[in-house]
Amino acid sequence: MAGLAFLEKKNTVARPGYSKWLIPPAALCVHLSIGQVYAFSVFKTSLVQRFESSQTAVAWIFSIAIVMLGLSAAVLGTWVERNGPRKAMVAAALCWGTGFLVGSLGIAIGSLPLLYLGYGVIGGIGLGIGYISPVSTLIKWFPDKPGLATGMAIMGFGGGALIASPLSNLLLGIYDPQFDPANSGNGASASALSATFLTLGLVYLVFMLIGASLIRLPEGFGDDATAAHQPGRGGALVRAKAAIRTPQFALLWVVLFCNVTAGIGILEQAAPMIQDFFRDGQDSTVSAAEAAGFVGMLSLANMAGRFVWSSASDRIGRKPIYMMYLGVGLVLYILLATFGQTSTAVFVVLALLIISYYGGGFATVPAYLKDLFGTLEVGAIHGRLLTAWAAAGVMGPLIVNGFLDAAGEPGSLVAEDYHPALITMVIVLAVGFVANLLIKTVDEKHFDDEAVRSHAGRGDHTDPAGEPATTGGTR
Amino acid sequence: MSSTHDDGTRTSGSTSPTSALVVALAWLLVSVPLAYGLWQTLVKAAQLLG
Numbered sequence: 472m473a474g475l476a477f478l479e480k481k482n483t484v485a486r487p488g489y490s491k492w493l494i495p496p497a498a499l500c501v502h503l504s505i506g507q508v509y510a511f512s513v514f515k516t517s518l519v520q521r522f523e524s525s526q527t528a529v530a531w532i533f534s535i536a537i538v539m540l541g542l543s544a545a546v547l548g549t550w551v552e553r554n555g556p557r558k559a560m561v562a563a564a565l566c567w568g569t570g571f572l573v574g575s576l577g578i579a580i581g582s583l584p585l586l587y588l589g590y591g592v593i594g595g596i597g598l599g600i601g602y603i604s605p606v607s608t609l610i611k612w613f614p615d616k617p618g619l620a621t622g623m624a625i626m627g628f629g630g631g632a633l634i635a636s637p638l639s640n641l642l643l644g645i646y647d648p649q650f651d652p653a654n655s656g657n658g659a660s661a662s663a664l665s666a667t668f669l670t671l672g673l674v675y676l677v678f679m680l681i682g683a684s685l686i687r688l689p690e691g692f693g694d695d696a697t698a699a700h701q702p703g704r705g706g707a708l709v710r711a712k713a714a715i716r717t718p719q720f721a722l723l724w725v726v727l728f729c730n731v732t733a734g735i736g737i738l739e740q741a742a743p744m745i746q747d748f749f750r751d752g753q754d755s756t757v758s759a760a761e762a763a764g765f766v767g768m769l770s771l772a773n774m775a776g777r778f779v780w781s782s783a784s785d786r787i788g789r790k791p792i793y794m795m796y797l798g799v800g801l802v803l804y805i806l807l808a809t810f811g812q813t814s815t816a817v818f819v820v821l822a823l824l825i826i827s828y829y830g831g832g833f834a835t836v837p838a839y840l841k842d843l844f845g846t847l848e849v850g851a852i853h854g855r856l857l858t859a860w861a862a863a864g865v866m867g868p869l870i871v872n873g874f875l876d877a878a879g880e881p882g883s884l885v886a887e888d889y890h891p892a893l894i895t896m897v898i899v900l901a902v903g904f905v906a907n908l909l910i911k912t913v914d915e916k917h918f919d920d921e922a923v924r925s926h927a928g929r930g931d932h933t934d935p936a937g938e939p940a941t942t943g944g945t946r
Numbered sequence: 947m948s949s950t951h952d953d954g955t956r957t958s959g960s961t962s963p964t965s966a967l968v969v970a971l972a973w974l975l976v977s978v979p980l981a982y983g984l985w986q987t988l989v990k991a992a993q994l995l996g
Contacts, residue, residue: 490964496972503976627976633983685972757994764994767987819994 480555485687491612493685498605498624500682504675505601506631513639517658522583532591539595541861544603548854556608556686563601564679570594571672579665606837607850614701617838622781625834629774642667702845705912708922709844711851719843722906728859729903733896734829735867741766747884748812772823773830780831789839796828797904808893812886847922
């Protein structure tokens with residue numbers, strides 16, 4: 472269709488002089504929007520009351536969305552790479568916005584399956600496409616600082632929840648003046664919920680479309696055959712199909728899975744965990760409001776870790792920084808189990824560091840992939856790797872809740888009841904640490920001959936800003 | 947005005963550098979909601995520290 476030609480990859484190439492500093496805000500428009508998914512719990516009480524359902528039935532909405540994120544990123548990663556970031560970001564905006572609109576209809580007519588379909592399935596596809604759509608473009612614009620570039624965008628995913636949580640409560644309060652977010656047992660009315668979903672869907676649609684309008688590929692990247700791709704270590708330029716057959720991909724999958732499993736276990740249980748660690752009889756010395764403050768601090772650490780650690784990886788290398796996430800993380804878990812209950816300050820500092828490593832692991836992985844496989848299809852490879860996130864999203868809470876369910880009833884648990892779960896996380900992190908140690912340079916047999924020949928024929932390269940490019944540091 | 951390159955890609959518009967104002971506005975667009983979210987979270991987190 473001629474009218475949609477501006478979405479084509481070849482028409483997304485930047486004109487000479489286009490600032491590369493417009494690319495991070497374009498990416499942030501998408502990631503700040505889709506990061507809303509981590510704030511979904513603000514609707515939980517209202518949705519349980521609306522549908523007169525169990526908490527589990529409502530929790531499925533979030534779970535479906537996260538599983539669809541992993542699946543769509545894996546399945547559509549190559550499509551995103553071939554069609555360019557603008558078409559992908561528009562598709563993500565339409566899916567994410569439509570997900571809210573269909574969800575709004577589901578709430579209005581009282582149909583939970585429609586909410587599963589809308590927010591869970593359609594919105595989840597938008598999450599997957601949106602998450603990976605700007606990542607490879609950022610790496611192409613900032614070939615010498617891929618960690619910094621992807622850290623900026625993926626930090627936005629963490630930041631999206633910080634915005635969505637108060638914004639959602641604000642909207643619910645506007646549409647339903649009786650609603651009080653401070654009263655955990657008081658849900659908003661169905662009409663307020665439906666109107667809030669509708670409003671959020673429209674706001675996110677517009678915000679993401681602005682991002683799509685700003686995004687550009689660097690000059691020379693409009694056509695895959697002639698693009699000046701940056702090779703990884705050892706001159707690696709590997710296509711997604713070949714990459715997933717390499718031991719490096721499998722090992723990195725394990726690394727991401729272990730890092731996410733360990734972090735998500737704490738994140739999912741954060742508020743009750745801090746209260747249980749400081750329980751004296753039936754009462755905890757940490758109030759519900761203080762526990763909510765702790766959850767807020769974890770969100771900040773998660774977001775900061777994405778930017779700070781990912782940027783640091785450009786200097787110290789990808790392999791060493793994952794040794795820190797997993798190795799130091801492992802020690803922090805042991806310290807949390809051993810000394811966590813001695814003071815809230817010790818508990819909070821240890822938990823903040825652990826969650827910063829969790830965020831850092833997410834943000835650094837695209838740069839790690841770039842180092843290993845080159846930029847040829849790094850977005851598509853990243854998409855396939857995100858299945859580790861979907862799997863860990865199920866496994867982390869299963870481990871923690873499995874041990875806690877066996878230990879006793881919520882509200883009666885103490886610090887010792889968390890020890891089996893924390894020690895399990897230590898083992899999980901140890902497995903990830905070993906997997907990271909085993910990652911070596913990709914064998915030449917996996918390289919794409921045509922891309923390597925094309926690169927060799929082109930000679931030396933500079934980044935789009937005219938600075939010398941390096942192949943990064945998987946040291 | 948648009949030009950077509952050897953590889954078939956097209957770039958449109960002028961070749962002058964992007965205005966610093968446009969870059970600043972784009973960053974403002976994402977920074978304002980992020981600052982709102984950060985502030986709200988800090989207020990919540992202060993309950994633990996206070």
